[in-house]
Amino acid sequence: MRNLLLGLSASFIALPAWADDFTTPLNVTAATIYSEGASVTYRAAVDLPAGSHRVLLPYDLSGYNFTPPQLKVSDGVTIGAINYLDNVTYDQDALLSPAQAQAKAAVEAxxxxxxxxxxxxxxVNLQLAALDTQTGFLKSVSGGELANADPTQLRAxxxxxxxxxxxxxxRRLELEQQSRDLNKELRDLNDDLAEAERLFARLSSPAGQGGMMAVSVEVTTPVSASFEVARIVDNARWSVDYDFRLAYGDDPSLTVERKVVVEQGTGQAWADIDLVLSTANPFSQSAPSDAGRNLATIYENAPVAKLSSTARMASGADMAMAEPVMVEEAVIMASAQFDGLSLRYVYPRKVTLENNETVQLVLDSFDLPVETSLLAIPRRDETAFVMAAITNDTGEPLLPGMASYYRDGAFIGRSDFALIPxxxxxxxxxxxxxxxRLTYTALRQETGDSGIITTSNTREDVVEFAIENLTGKPQEVRALYALPYSQQEDLVVSxxxxxxxxxTDVDDVRGVAAWDMTVEPGESRTVRLTTSLSWPKDFILNWAQ
Known part of the structure; x- marks a missing residue:
């Protein structure tokens, strides 16, 4: 195919007369979806006789300001002018896909x-009305009309x-039942119509009126021509979703099920397309920023004499006018990007994405090496928590997204998941x-080293936390506690x-201490902390134990 960059015009322009116009659908066949946006490929095919023609392709030009579409044509076709025609009326049926045609037929049926x-x-309603007329006639037979009838005639x-x-x-009872049955059937048929219309709309069928890409072509011999259009759209995206499944025990294992959540809102259904998911960002900054200027100036800081109010106002105005203009250096704002990282996932099967629909696809499943432990934060929590230390040995980053956690098949929770290189x-x-179980107690006594003694410049606190094992086997527990510290010379903390x-200073966080302990079944392990603080008399302590 030959590749052309389209220069389109969004207005009607005078065109030469063509032998024929050929209108053909332009369907999505492939898409590379980014975290925001997508590169979409459309294809169309039409049989062209020899001569000069115009091929009309339904085309929504929204997003054209960001990037012009690219056009490829098959051999044997010479391209002339390419124009964008607005608000064109066309035969809807000629552009329906087989699925759309079937859905429309269901609506018509x-x-x-x-x-x-x-x-x-x-x-039935007319027959009921006729019965009403007949009943009215029978009721009208009375009085003088029967005056001359003999008894035999009257009995007859x-x-x-x-x-x-x-x-x-x-007959009325029969017709009324028929009417009820027919009304119920009519309601059911209206429900069927609503469902058929919903399915037809879901396929994003061409409306019969809208934008058209008009491609002027010349062919010397009859040819089955193909057209391929590629463009960038901004209303598609994908993200990663994980299921972390931990088998807890003496020999733990961790299985990761990685899925992707894909959605698109381009106004057109994508049926049986080739799908690629990419971490690249075509909307990111593509050129370096201007370095700008960074001018530094000085001015004399002269003493200000006492002036009258009028003179002070005038002086202030002069100083305002004389104040140097400061040029602020341009600030580059950081965005969520992967420095030097671009991954592509090619989905192995054809995918269908309806307009404004979200689809979840299974990407893969793998195991990660894992070591489990129990982590306790007695000052904040009432129980210890199961933690799994993992190493990402997949050879690729685990991208950020959402994650669900399962322990021995039971759902534990769901949260945001950060990038793991x-x-x-x-x-x-x-x-x-x-x-x-965890307990935390602040001990308060009036005297001695086991209570709280507060004076104008000293304070002493005593706290305890305990870890109790109510399970039937020993538990290895790590307890974390943030010990108080000071960054001021006059505030002394011991x-x-x-x-x-x-x-101490776990993970290089100042003051955070850890106790690694084995707690036997039924055992409770206790830690006591006594904190003394002293500071100058004229200062106020800002600290919460």
């Missing part, structure tokens, strides 16, 4: 069924009126261990701890 049922209902007439009345009642380690949460922590 539903309408025809409703029309036929309405005729049946109208017929009375019998006839009774027979007709009974027949009318029976290839080879990196991180901890994942897998819910509370209800059998490992802490006495029983027993001493296993580690």
């Amino acid at each position: 539903a309408k025809d069924a409703i029309t036929a049922k309405q005729i049946e209902t109208r017929t 007439l009375a019998q006839m009126l009774r027979d007709e009345a009974e027949a009318t009642i029976v 290839a080879g990196a380690e991180t901890d994942l949460p897998f819910g509370a261990m209800e059998g490992v 802490t006495r701890i029983r027993p001493n922590p296993s580690e």
